[in-house]
Amino acid sequence: MTDEAEQVIAELIQTPAFRSAAATLEREHSRTIEEIVRLTETAAPPFQEAARGKLWLDLARANGLQELEMDAVGNVTGLRRGTGNGPLLCVAAHLDTVFPPGTAVTVRREGTKLFAPGVGDDTRSLAVLLAWMRALDAAAIRTRADILFVADVGEEGLGDLRGMRHLFQEGRYTDRIAAFITVDSPNMEQIVTGGVGSKRYRIQFTGPGGHSYGAFGLVNPLYAMADLTGRLGRFDVPVSPKTTFSASVTGGGTSINAIPNSVWTEYDLRSESAQELDRLEQRFLALVDTAVAAENAVRSTRNGPVSARAVKIGDRPAGRTPETHVLVRYAQAALAAHGFTARLGYSSTDANLPMSLGIPAIKIGSGGTGGRGHSLEEWIDVEPEASVRGMTAGLATVLAVAGLA
Amino acid sequence: MTDEAEQVIAELIQTPAFRSAAATLEREHSRTIEEIVRLTETAAPPFQEAARGKLWLDLARANGLQELEMDAVGNVTGLRRGTGNGPLLCVAAHLDTVFPPGTAVTVRREGTKLFAPGVGDDTRSLAVLLAWMRALDAAAIRTRADILFVADVGEEGLGDLRGMRHLFQEGRYTDRIAAFITVDSPNMEQIVTGGVGSKRYRIQFTGPGGHSYGAFGLVNPLYAMADLTGRLGRFDVPVSPKTTFSASVTGGGTSINAIPNSVWTEYDLRSESAQELDRLEQRFLALVDTAVAAENAVRSTRNGPVSARAVKIGDRPAGRTPETHVLVRYAQAALAAHGFTARLGYSSTDANLPMSLGIPAIKIGSGGTGGRGHSLEEWIDVEPEASVRGMTAGLATVLAVAGLA
16 A cells, blocks of 8 residues: 555656756765765854854855855755745754864764764765755756755754744744754654753752851752752653653862852753653752752751752753654655665754744654764764665655655 | 969060060061062962972071971971970971962052961961071070971862871971971961861762763762762761861763763861761761662663762871870960960861871961951951060960970
8 A cells, every 4th residue: 555655755756857866966975975074174063153154055055055144043044946836845954063162073084984073963964955955956856845955053952942943933934934854963764753852951059158167067059959969860750751851960169178159050851742841840940949948957057048040051842743744754755765764753853943833844864874973983974875875865855845846 | 373384484485585586576577577478479379389488498598597408299398406405396387378370469458457368378477487587596596406497388178288298207307306386377366286187088970871861761970979968968977076077069971961971079078086087987988889879779770880989189187186285385375475365276287197196286376367268358467566476475385395495
């Protein structure tokens, strides 16, 4: 039995136009590799994506993309106009890496493997978008929908999806994007249809401080913080919808012989379910007060109490695209037609934001293989067969959604 | 009723020689102030006391002190030989301050007040030692005992009394010092006869780490650390002998979206009693294992367990000098004769080390008043009457112990 999506994909990939586009991807694969290297070696630390954004803009312009601009937050957008009879489809990859300024980003090659921080997450995808532009033009393909290509900022960590927030809530294309595909990391084996939501807090505990011996008995913010962390560690959370917590980064105090004035910990709360996430957040914030009150009850507040300030440092909305949605079905069919068995799953990506707004959105892979993302040993394999096959499956998804004119 | 110590002091301070020495302290008070300023403005951060040590050595040489040298750890020692019929008395002040390199150390004057980091703790005392040398020479005083003047290193924080350890355990004067007086900070109101002992630990917790969401359920070293800190916070310790603990400085983790690989906290344990301190240390170290085992029991160790390493970063022995010892009695009598009401007490000073070895040792003040030690607003008041009166009382103590020939 063949469903409608499989039918659409089967017909699409047999058209001479698509065959021509796929052939371009294969023929120009070494150029794609060169662009992966150039983009990777242009560092893009969190909040410092401008140099890579400018490079991608120049490369996209050389590929004939129109209406190119860098928006107020640093996203680079460019429009490939269709016949005007379809919706606006946005195809994105993110510019930023998790690596701080000064990280060595020179690409090391071993056979068909490329090693460098950020090479797979998500730099390869930026080059794949460029390859798709060339393939579409070489095959003279016109789509019904306009395709908005975006190289966006702020996907990683404390970037907190600020590129997506601007694009969907404040920018030129707000309210115009009808479907969203983000291409993120090589892995073709998963189509992300659910966005794991996260709330991130930095809890700053302060107290009067004092000499560790002379002022012994005064409240100590480190005990309040330990109490909070310990209580969080004992939380029960549902396995499904998957809901998690982590005490991740901590610091504070100035001297071994002083009760600290100030200490802090950063906590990460996540869930597949917006409702569970809200519940977890409320329980957590209530515990902050509990931990502070407990410390002020057991030690002296004669020089002042311990207090806590909760600063929200991340808020990534949860959301999902129905698994029956045509966007999901096209992606599944396109991947299957190219030999991939893709499961549907949850992750935390740029797609969270449109999902949370009810805009159909998925994440697909950029092709090839890779590993050790977010580590200095990150790598991708650009062995041509698997690399091009993945890119071709992705392009088929984009074209099925955008529609051949 | 007058006891023997009061008798000795009463006779001593009426001798023409002592009166002449005291007159010199008064006459040269402005020179002492100049030397306080010069020494204060020669920074002496922990482990970087050499510049100030060299300056003190030069000033002591200009005052005629003999056998001057800087030893292997940076202590500056010089001998004022007596007639050879008495014990070797060591009179010390410490070179180091708590302030890191780069701290502004220019002295600001307001009336008779001098403001600068370290000016009172313990730089004033270094200048007082120099003033005593001059006063003794101007009065042509010979003592029965040899007096070893020492400007020592490593008194503060992580310096961990390394100057004293070298002096008493490895250096040229090991086994020769029969009595020890450290002059530390202006306050004349307390004679320290008991050394608060301390044990300091940095506990490093490590684990497998992992993605905060993807690897949720793995052991997290931050929970083990919070457990240890929380358990320490609930310790019962005796009020007398005073015994204390503090969780003081903490840090670790790298990213909000990662279960940390490694976190650490520094803990400070103290007691007036060596026995109580040992007991506290053993309880604490046992809890490290308890906390690690608890974390490994409640979360998954499939990628490896949490473990902890305890690094001892400070070990200051406790000890005391009997309150009836002649060293204490002379100091009490000398201070009383100069209008001071000094109580006996515990503190943590260079005197801890000789006390722990059974060598009679006390801490006295350097004269004048002061405040805000260990802060950037540290100050002393060099108003001449109180300043000289304190210095004179200290010199009487030294001379009573060393004995007029």
